[in-house]
Structure formats: structure tokens, C-alpha cells
Amino acid sequence: MIEFRDIYKIYNEGEAENEVRAVDGISFFIGRGEFVGIVGASGSGKSTCMNIIGCLDVPTRGQYLLNGTDVSTMSEKQLAHVRNRELGFVFQQYNLIPKLTILENVELPLLYKGIGQSERRELSFRALEKVGLADRVKKYPAQLSGGQQQRASIARALAGNPPVILADEPTGALDSKTGRDILEFIKKLNEEDGTTIVLITHDPSIAEECPRVLKIHDGKIIDDIRKQDIK
Amino acid sequence: MSITQSFMLAVKSLAASKMRAFLTMLGIVIGVAAVIALVSLMNGMSSLIVSSFEDMGMNNIMVSFTPRGGNREIKPEDMQKFCDDREDLYFGMTPTLNIMGATVKQGTVNSNTSSVVGVSELYDEINGKAVEQGTFLTYVDVENRMRNCVIGTYVRDYFFDGDAIGKTIKINGYPFCVTGVLEESAGGEQSSADDTILIPYTVASKIAFTRVSNYTVAAKDNEHVEEAKKELQKYLFNELGDEDMYTIITMQEAANIVDDILGKMSMVLVGIAGISLLVGGIGIMNIMLVSVTERTREIGIRKALGATPWDILSQFVVEAITTSAIGGVVGIFFGVFLARMLGNMVGLRAVISASAILISVSVSAGIGIAFGYFPAKKAAKLNPIDALRYD
Ligand SMILES: Nc1ncnc2c1ncn2[C@@H]1O[C@H](COP(=O)(O)OP(=O)(O)OP(=O)(O)O)[C@@H](O)[C@H]1O
Ligand SMILES: [Mg+2]
Numbered sequence: 075m076i077e078f079r080d081i082y083k084i085y086n087e088g089e090a091e092n093e094v095r096a097v098d099g100i101s102f103f104i105g106r107g108e109f110v111g112i113v114g115a116s117g118s119g120k121s122t123c124m125n126i127i128g129c130l131d132v133p134t135r136g137q138y139l140l141n142g143t144d145v146s147t148m149s150e151k152q153l154a155h156v157r158n159r160e161l162g163f164v165f166q167q168y169n170l171i172p173k174l175t176i177l178e179n180v181e182l183p184l185l186y187k188g189i190g191q192s193e194r195r196e197l198s199f200r201a202l203e204k205v206g207l208a209d210r211v212k213k214y215p216a217q218l219s220g221g222q223q224q225r226a227s228i229a230r231a232l233a234g235n236p237p238v239i240l241a242d243e244p245t246g247a248l249d250s251k252t253g254r255d256i257l258e259f260i261k262k263l264n265e266e267d268g269t270t271i272v273l274i275t276h277d278p279s280i281a282e283e284c285p286r287v288l289k290i291h292d293g294k295i296i297d298d299i300r301k302q303d304i305k
Numbered sequence: 306m307s308i309t310q311s312f313m314l315a316v317k318s319l320a321a322s323k324m325r326a327f328l329t330m331l332g333i334v335i336g337v338a339a340v341i342a343l344v345s346l347m348n349g350m351s352s353l354i355v356s357s358f359e360d361m362g363m364n365n366i367m368v369s370f371t372p373r374g375g376n377r378e379i380k381p382e383d384m385q386k387f388c389d390d391r392e393d394l395y396f397g398m399t400p401t402l403n404i405m406g407a408t409v410k411q412g413t414v415n416s417n418t419s420s421v422v423g424v425s426e427l428y429d430e431i432n433g434k435a436v437e438q439g440t441f442l443t444y445v446d447v448e449n450r451m452r453n454c455v456i457g458t459y460v461r462d463y464f465f466d467g468d469a470i471g472k473t474i475k476i477n478g479y480p481f482c483v484t485g486v487l488e489e490s491a492g493g494e495q496s497s498a499d500d501t502i503l504i505p506y507t508v509a510s511k512i513a514f515t516r517v518s519n520y521t522v523a524a525k526d527n528e529h530v531e532e533a534k535k536e537l538q539k540y541l542f543n544e545l546g547d548e549d550m551y552t553i554i555t556m557q558e559a560a561n562i563v564d565d566i567l568g569k570m571s572m573v574l575v576g577i578a579g580i581s582l583l584v585g586g587i588g589i590m591n592i593m594l595v596s597v598t599e600r601t602r603e604i605g606i607r608k609a610l611g612a613t614p615w616d617i618l619s620q621f622v623v624e625a626i627t628t629s630a631i632g633g634v635v636g637i638f639f640g641v642f643l644a645r646m647l648g649n650m651v652g653l654r655a656v657i658s659a660s661a662i663l664i665s666v667s668v669s670a671g672i673g674i675a676f677g678y679f680p681a682k683k684a685a686k687l688n689p690i691d692a693l694r695y696d
Contacts, residue, residue, distance in 0.1 A: 158611020186611040
């Protein structure tokens with residue numbers, strides 16, 4: 075369902091010294107229900123890849139097919155639609171809106187989906203319950219710990235029940251215990267609801283848990299490991 | 306996302322920065338209030354002027370002669386005869402002969418602000434005046450050149466304690482007997498219409514050594530004013546043979562001219578007040594631009610969560626409209642209050658017009674849309690990843 079065909083993302087192309095090939099010709103296919111970890115050194119192009127998958131960024135060259143449709147042919151409005159219904163994004167820096175309460179933050183994607191007030195409340199509350207924040211719904215992001223904020227942002231990503239969740243180092247800023255909790259939660263999502271997961275991580279122990287791992291180096295895939303292959 | 310949701314979002318975001326929202330609104334409040342107050346006061350002023358014209362008699366036609374030294378002239382008797390011959394058209398006429406720089410004396414007390422005017426016995430009816438004490442000048446007074454006079458309330462109070470009828474005052478040295486006191490019409494102020502002495506024009510012409518050159522001719526009624534004017538014109542032209550020797554203007558024409566001038570003046574004032582509305586609008590645009598820049602990251606997050614460009618656009622436009630609409634409503638109340646207060650201070654009855662309210666409100670809402678649109682468009686066009694990376 076997520077397919078990259080020879081994708082490039084080149085900054086300052088043509089300026090000999092300044093040119094950065096953040097993504098340098100990547101192709102892969104991720105099927106429905108897969109759990110894929112992306113690993114690689116800092117600056118290797120993982121986030122750039124993820125942003126392209128999340129339709130937040132556009133590749134310089136190459137084709138990105140989402141559910142068989144070339145994303146580059148979509149209008150701004152259609153892209154907004156895809157980001158709203160097909161994808162749930164979990165950012166490394168949480169990216170909660172500080173002026174809104176946790177509940178209101180989680181409601182946002184549902185708001186843009188056009189869901190009415192009471193149902194929105196209900197769904198958001200349930201999503202927050204799942205991540206164990208039911209008692210913090212009225213709080214503002216600044217009143218929560220990092221781990222709680224990250225859980226809130228996961229609740230926001232899954233509130234609309236999207237088929238794909240993209241997580242860019244969701245545990246990067248957390249201690250290993252909290253990070254583990256969050257990973258367990260994501261794994262459960264994949265196993266129980268069949269949600270497709272793409273997860274960027276630096277942590278080898280987390281990468282260990284992923285059934286499939288893509289290794290990126292200097293904007294290229296250098297390894298594509300499937301655990302099942304080993305078994 | 307629906308408009309109601311956009312509206313709730315806007316209210317929330319305005320509530321989050323109350324001081325800023327208030328200051329932004331202030332520009333619109335002042336602009337709207339200024340437009341409403343000015344228009345209302347101008348309306349009050351013009352209705353005051355129109356009504357005082359009406360008091361003066363809307364059937365009147367003013368004639369004045371320019372001294373040319375020609376051998377033909379029109380005497381008061383001629384004017385009188387002309388009016389008498391056409392009773393179907395004319396009610397009557399009165400000369401008005403202003404004695405310039407007259408000195409008025411009573412015993413040892415002097416007044417040099419009083420205007421002394423020679424008139425006929427019809428003056429009171431033609432100009433809608435009446436005496437509150439005694440009698441007005443009579444035909445006999447005029448015909449026999451009696452030194453009788455009718456005085457305004459200021460003159461009475463200035464010279465006499467209480468009753469003035471039968472007392473004597475001296476004008477340019479000649480003694481006059483007070484036969485009547487006019488009803489007060491201008492608050493009894495010095496140099497106002499109440500600071501007047503009316504004497505028979507025949508006497509006035511004699512003691513001032515001047516001929517009558519101004520007349521007020523009254524048409525029989527409102528419908529006959531135009532015809533009366535034409536006939537009069539014809540007569541004067543036949544007699545004098547030179548259009549430059551006289552001017553004729555009806556009270557209605559004079560009122561129209563004044564009305565026209567007032568209208569233009571109020572346009573200018575409203576234009577000036579409109580500039581403050583414009584400045585208010587630019588204030589909104591400025592704040593919206595700051596707000597868009599400040600919230601770039603928020604816009605990025607919203608876009609990443611599925612906000613369409615339209616969602617973002619409407620969020621900011623609605624915010625701008627809400628700001629200016631609230632400012633507009635507050636401005637209306639403030640403007641009405643201001644108009645009333647200033648009106649009371651200068652003794653004018655402010656006339657609040659619905660059109661002024663309608664115009665300023667639609668202008669302020671329009672400003673919200675126009676000046677909110679560009680910053681909002683800018684926000685809507687932001688690339689999600691750039692917006693998310695913005696610090
Ligand atoms: N806007 C930009 N302009 C120029 N170069 C950029 C820009 N954005 C990213 N890069 C470069 O692209 C490369 C890949 O960046 P990316 O953020 O994808 O790395 P990453 O693998 O996510 O690293 P990390 O693990 O530290 O998050 C980096 O060398 C970075 O400097
Ligand atoms: Mg990264």
C-alpha cells in the first residue's frame with residue numbers, strides 16, 4: 075500500500091557544495107498490516123523519508139504510490155484528505171498545540187474529518203483512555219510530562235482510526251521504561267487492529283522488536299531485513 | 306469544518322489573547338463610532354437648519370437691488386402695488402432696511418449690538434414672528450411715519466426692568482416709543498435675533514438717509530412660490546431692463562443651497578472618519594500577519610492532521626471578521642453615545658440614521674474580510690513541512 079519508486083529528495087540541487095541528497099534513490103514496498111522499523115545514523119534521511127510517506131513533503135524526483143495512487147497527482151485538498159483519513163502521524167517533538175487542552179488536541183483530526191461535537195468528544199476520550207490519560211483530558215500540554223505528551227500525540231494519531239501510523243522516533247525523548255511502554259502499545263495496535271506501522275528509531279533494542287527493518291545510510295537503503303526470513 | 310466551528314475557534318483564539326484582540330478592535334471601534342457620531346450630528350445640524358428655514362417662512366422670496374445709479378428704480382410703493390395687484394399670487398411684502406451701526410440709547414445706557422431694521426406692518430406675519438406683549442407695528446405707523454418700535458427680549462431686558470411698553474428709547478438720537486415686545490426666538494442672547502429693534506421702514510429710510518434695497522415678498526402659499534418668483538422677475542425686468550440690477554432667491558432655493566453645502570460637508574467629514582476605519586483595518590491586517598507568523602507551527606500541525614487550505618483560510622478570515630464585527634458593534638454603541646453626548650453639549654439633537662449604522666457595520670465587516678484575507682491566504686498556502694519546522 076505504501077510504495078516508493080526511485081524517490082529522491084535533493085536540497086539545493088545543482089549547487090555543487092550545498093547540494094544535499096537527503097534521499098538518494100529509494101524504492102520499497104510496505105504492505106497492509108506490516109510493522110516496519112527504519113534505522114540509520116543521524117542525518118541519513120530517515121525523517122525526510124517519513125515526511126514524504128506522510129505527504130508532508132514532496133520528493134524532488136520519483137514516484138510515491140499510496141494505495142496505488144500517485145500522490146503527485148493529488149490536489150492540496152486531496153492531500154489534506156489523505157493526511158486526515160489514511161495516516162496518523164506521531165512526531166518526535168509531540169507537536170501538540172499548547173493553547174488547546176489534551177482532549178481538544180486529540181479532537182483536531184476528527185474536527186477536520188467533519189465529525190460532530192459529541193461523537194468527537196467520545197472518540198477522543200476513548201483514544202486517551204487507551205493510552206492511559208483519561209484523567210488528564212482537561213490539562214494543557216505544558217502541564218504533562220514528556221511521556222504523557224507523547225502518549226497524547228499517539229492518541230491523536232489513532233483517534234480517527236487510520237490504517238497507517240507513522241511514528242518518527244516516538245521514544246527518542248523518553249527514558250527506556252516509558253519508551254518500552256509506548257512501543258508495547260504500538261505493537262498492540264499492529265497486532266490487534268492490523269494497523270500498518272512505520273517507525274523510526276535509534277534504539278537497537280526497539281529495532282529488535284520490529285518484524286521488518288529498513289536500514290538507511292546516506293539516503294540509500296542498505297539493508298531490508300524481515301524477521302520471518304531469519305526464522 | 307463548518308463555519309460555526311471556525312467561529313468557535315476564532316472566539317477561542319481571540320479570548321486567548323484578550324489585550325491584543327482589544328487593541329485591534331479599538332481601531333474599528335473608533336472608526337465606526339466616528340462615522341456614526343459625525344453623520345448623526347450632521348443630520349441633527351441639517352434638520353435644525355431646515356427647521357429654522359421653515360420658521361423663517363418657506364413661502365418667502367428675497368429681492369435685493371444693486372445700486373447702479375440708473376434712472377429707473379423701484380420704490381416700496383411700487384412693490385406694494387405690484388403685490389396688491391396680484392393677490393392671487395402674493396400674500397404681501399415687507400422691505401427690510403438695516404440701519405448700519407445704529408446707536409441705541411435709553412437714559413444713559415448704550416447698546417451698539419442691537420440691529421435696527423425698518424420693516425412694514427406685515428413683517429411679523431411674513432417671517433412667522435409674533436409679539437408677546439403690546440402690538441406689532443401697524444399700517445398707520447408705517448403710513449404716518451410714526452416713531453414707534455417693537456423690540457426683542459434681549460433689548461427689553463437690557464434697558465428695562467420688566468415692562469417696556471410705552472417707554473422710550475433713542476435710536477441715532479431720535480426718540481421711539483416701544484409698542485410691542487417680540488416673542489423670544491434665540492434664547493435671548495446678545496447679538497441674536499432677540500437683540501433687534503423693528504421700526505417702520507418709512508422712518509428708517511428717513512433717519513438713515515438710504516433707500517430701501519431689500520424686500521421680502523411672501524407668496525400666497527407653498528404651491529405658488531415658483532410662479533410668484535417668475536412673475537416678480539418679469540415685473541422687475543420690465544421695470545429695470547437689466548438683470549444685474551437685482552437678485553431674487555426663494556427661501557426654498559436658499560434652503561436647498563444650504564442643504565447641499567451641509568451634504569458636502571458631511572461627505573468630507575465621513576470621508577475623514579472613513580480614513581480611521583481604514584487605519585483600523587490595516588491594524589487588523591497587521592495583527593493577522595503577526596498572528597499567522599506566530600502560529601506557523603500550529604498551522605503546520607493542523608495541516609499534518611488533515612486541515613485543508615480552506616480550513617486554514619476560513620479559520621483566519623473568520624477570526625478577522627469576528628474581530629472587526631465585535632469592534633463594529635461596540636463602535637455602534639459608542640458612536641450613538643458619543644453623538645448624544647456631543648449633541649447635548651452643543652445643544653443639537655443628534656439624529657441617529659440607520660444608514661450610517663448599516664454602512665459603517667458593513668464597511669467594518671468588509672474590512673475584516675479584505676484585510677484578513679491576505680494573511681489568511683498566506684497561512685493557507687504554507688507548505689506543511691516548512692510550517693512544522695518553523696521556529
Ligand atoms: N531544509 C533542508 N535544507 C537542506 N538540507 C536539509 C533540509 N532538511 C534536511 N536536510 C538534510 O537532509 C539530511 C537528512 O535529514 P533527515 O532529517 O532526514 O535525517 P534523519 O535521518 O532523520 O536524522 P536524525 O536521526 O538526526 O533525525 C540531513 O543531512 C539534513 O541536513
Ligand atoms: Mg529525524
